[in-house]
Amino acid sequence: MLPLVIVNPKSAGGSTREKWTAIASDLRAHFGAFRVVFTKGPGDAIGLARSHAEEGAGLIIACGGDGTINEVANGILLSGKDCELGIFPSGTGGDFRRTIGLPTEPREIARALREGETRKIDVGRVSFIDNNGEPAERYFLNESSIGLAPSIIERVKGSSSLDWLPLDTVRGRASFALSTLQEVVGLASIAVRVKIDDGDEKRLQTVNLCIANARYFGGGMMIAPDAKLADGLLDVVNVGDINTAKIILNAYTLYMGSHLELPEVKSKLARRIEVLPEPHDALTLISIDGELPGRLPATFEVVPSALALRVPRH
Secondary structure (H helix, E strand, C coil): CCCEEEECCCCHHHHHHHHHHHHHHHHHHHCCCCEEEECCCCCHHHHHHHHHHHCCCCEEEEEECHHHHHHHHHHHHHHCCCCEEEEEECCCCCHHHHHHCCCCCHHHHHHHHHHCEEEEEEEEEEEEEECCCCEEEEEECCEEEEEHHHHHHHHHHCCCCCCCCCCHHHHHHHHHHHHHHHHHHCCCCEEEEEEECCCCCEEEEECEEEEECCCCECCCECCCCCCCCCCCCEEEEEECCCCHHHHHHCHHHHHHCCHHHCCCEEEEEECEEEEEECCCCCCCEEEECCEEEEEEEEEEEEEEEEEEEEECCC
């Protein structure tokens, strides 16, 4: 069975649809023959990936942003089949691409998919309350956050002020940076209650609490510089009660991964993290791989060696 490419034509502000002919040409020339299906709306890639994996697909390539990659991974994991995930990034943030070291040029991505190797990686699993108020569960490859990150994502998805920029990667990074600045200006920390593994439940003041499987979020910020995809652990990074001026002055540290040296930033490795809103009826959103599927309370767990991933050969 030929590899399947699941394309989200609406990713990168719709430019994936415009670029698909060129992407397909590079894939055929530098990767080989493939089948293709297009998503029609949010959540569609989950069902497509699951059904094709159940039918015997050996490799499914997600063409889109981090949200599309997340959906395809969820579909494969829900199928329970031995199907490999490949990624052809075409989105706004490109954070998971950075962690696995994929190139940025389409022909080089296609070549990396053809010549790459298979690695078993961990995934995160989060149980939460969805936007309809119902219990839900979702896997994540990259990270899930509470606090500042969901607010930034909400602003980015509603922003069109940078559409004049010529390159999707430039526009995506600039959009995240501008939205971060806009959110930080009105910054206020929030309170949550957190229990890590078998420890005691503690009240935590946070600007942003990140549970990371991979290293990047927010269009290139290295939020969890020590995260490893196959260590059987999640990296918990808390940006504590830090003032606006200090965040702006130290913004570069988030891109360099040196923010862990700030006294307000704490990190810890864990297998299970429970997070409750404080007070208990507060509406506290969570982000999962760049999407906003719901809110607290949430329980995060690592699922070791759960997914086969095609990565560049080094």
